[in-house]
Amino acid sequence: MSPQEQTAREEIEHEKAAYKEKYQRLRELKAEIDHLHKLLEQSRLKMQTDFESWMRAMTRQRTGHAAEGRIKAGSRPSSAAQRPAQRQLAYEPGGAALDSGAAPAGRGAHDPGPPRQAWGAEPVSSGGER
DSSP states (O other): OOHHHHHHHHHHHHHHHHHHHHHHHHHHHHHHHHHHHHHHHHHHHHHHHHHHHHHHHHHHHHHHHHHHHHOBTTBOOOSGGGSOOOOOEEEOTTSOEEETTSOOTTOOTTOOOSOBOTTOSSBOOTTSOO
């Protein structure tokens, strides 16, 4: 065997060893990456299930609050007599509104009276006069 062949063989053996080391390192990294992918998928699934359970709770809470407004002590209003009266407006020919649900002429506790100007105590008249 000539000195050139010997040098070439040594170089080949050296390159083989370097290749095997790097190949082993790549296998270790691949195992680590696969493990991290598994952890990532588990975290993603947990986050999704946590979000879905949170969303269900928020939906129940929202529908529960809406139901509290409709249902008192487990019973629902079943007839119009149990529902609060609705105010209806009717208009007379002069353009003034008549409120069918309003208090009698003496003004009820919830009737604030005619609108007032912000800068004065005079009521605003509907005919444009002061």
